[in-house]
Amino acid sequence: MTADSLRGKLLLNEPLARYTSWRVGGPAQRLYRPADVQDLAQFLSELDADEPLFWLGLGSNLLISDAGLPGTVIHTQGCLGDISQLPDGSIRVEAGSSCAKVARFASRQGLVGAEFLAGIPGTMGGALAMNAGAWGGETWPLVRQVRTIDRRGRIRERARHDFEVGYRRVSGPDGEWFVGADLTLEPGDTEAAQARIRELLDRRAATQPTGVPSCGSVFRNPTGDHAARLIEAAGLKGKRLGGAEVSPKHANFIINLGGATAADIAALIDHVQHEVKRCSGICLQPEVRRLGAFE
Structure with missing residues (x-):
């Protein structure tokens, strides 16, 4: 090359x-x-x-x-970031578009159903890969079709039925990654949609540790329960290891207090899992993916 x-x-x-x-x-x-x-x-x-x-x-x-x-x-963020409305009214998004930007774009077009995306601190590529959700909404119910690319650079159009989708889980053809999607939304009121986005962002600011480095929710909610409740019940709010801390504001967030290492965060995730398992018998499953070598 x-x-x-x-x-x-x-x-x-x-x-x-x-x-x-x-x-x-x-x-x-x-x-x-x-x-x-x-x-x-x-x-x-x-x-x-x-x-x-x-x-x-x-x-x-x-x-x-x-x-x-x-x-x-x-x-991909800031690179594959195009968003447009197709003649049939659906929205075409590239994988590097932030979820919040997609929510705002849809509302300006008078389309509703994507407001929850404003509460997801990631891009559409990640949202598609894990069926990201917030405030009762999930990504894949909006999806009409996706575009993928393989490591040889071949681009494909894929239908929804090519993928198996569950709670924070998506599986599909091996060796392909999402580069875009077409989303189907319903016509609605622009002002109401924008008001809903503001409401969700206000709720997020009131209940989650915004303004400090975090990854969003660390653990999936187990069936019939909430990870944050289990972590708090184990007495782990405010627990620190190195520069990492279980947020005192929301127990399912781990924040970087400044100077944290990836090893600090990984150790704190492992500690939370161990203590919740000891206290409740429930093994919390991380949403976050680890990349690279960890001891």
């Missing part, structure tokens, strides 16, 4: 802490910010077949190790 063939930006040994919402993580051997989907396709088509490959949007559901990542990281 030659630099002249690329329209995006290729960075070497790029620190990843600046790209993650926890503000932790070592360097990427290579980080690529594509100019658009076609540029991404060309970049991937020229990668070695055994090149380790990782995808990063807003970095809100990832814990990247302090040692960093080998191979190549594809950074």
